[in-house]
Ligand SMILES: Nc1ncnc2c1ncn2[C@@H]1O[C@H](COP(=O)(O)OP(=O)(O)OP(=O)(O)O)[C@@H](O)[C@H]1O
C-alpha cells in the first residue's frame with residue numbers, strides 16, 4: 192500500500208470550526224480499519240495541535256500522511272511563534288487569553304497531551320515567523 | 332448501563348441520544364478541555380459545566396460515551412446540531428457535577 196495524504200486548511204478566526212480537521216481524520220482512519228488505540232492517539236494529538244493553531248496562531252495548514260506502519264502529521268502556522276519551546280512543553284504553562292480560557296482552554300496541557308500520545312514529536316518555531324509541529328504515531 | 336438508562340433513572344434530560352448502543356464504563360469530571368482530552372477514557376461519561384462546541388469536539392475525539400452537562404447549563408443550537416451529526420449523546424441536569432459523579436459511582440459500583 193502506498194501512502195495516503197490529506198491536507199486541511201485551519202481557519203484561525205473560527206473557534207466553532209476548530210476540531211473539524213481532527214474529526215475528519217478520525218473518520219477516515221476508522222473507515223480504513225486502523226486500530227482504535229492508534230486512532231485515539233492521533234485524534235487527541237491532532238485536536239490539541241489544531242486548537243493551538245487557532246488560539247495561539249492565526250490558523251494554518253495540517254498535512255497528514257498515512258503509511259502502512261505510521262501516521263505522520265505536520266501542523267504549520269504563521270503565527271507569533273514560541274519563544275521558549277521547553278517552557279511551553281511544561282504541563283500547566285499557558286499564555287492563553289481570558290476569552291479562550293472561558294471556553295475551557297488554557298490549562299497548559301495541550302502540548303503535554305500531544306507528546307504523550309505520539310511516538311515522535313518535534314517543534315520548530317521562530318518568533319514572528321511561525322510554528323511547525325511534526326508528530327508521528329506508529330501503527331504496530 | 333447506557334446513557335439513556337442513566338437519564339431515565341436519575342431524571343436527566345436527553346438532549347441528543349447519540350449512538351444508543353454505547354455503555355457507560357467509567358466517568359471523568361472536568362471543565363478544562365485539555366485535562367479531559369488527556370485523562371478521560373473511551374466510554375467514560377464526561378461530566379462538565381462547559382457548554383460550547385469545543386466540548387462536543389472533545390467528546391468525539393476522546394470517544395466518550397456521553398456528555399453530562401450539570402448545574403442547569405445548556406448547549407447552543409450549533410453545538411446540539413454538531414452533536415447530532417457526530418452521534419454524541421448529551422444529557423442535561425440541574426444537579427451539580429459532584430451529585431452526578433455520586434450517581435455514576437453508584438451505577439458503576441465504585
Ligand atoms: N502554534 C502555536 N503558536 C504560538 N504559540 C503556541 C503554539 N502552540 C503552543 N503555543 C504556546 O505554548 C503554550 C502551551 O501550549 P499548550 O497547548 O500546552 O497549552 P494551552 O494551549 O495554553 O492550554 P490548553 O492546551 O491546555 O488548552 C501556549 O499557551 C502558547 O504560549
Ligand SMILES: [Mg+2]
Pocket residue numbers: 239242243297300301302365
Ligand atoms: Mg493548547
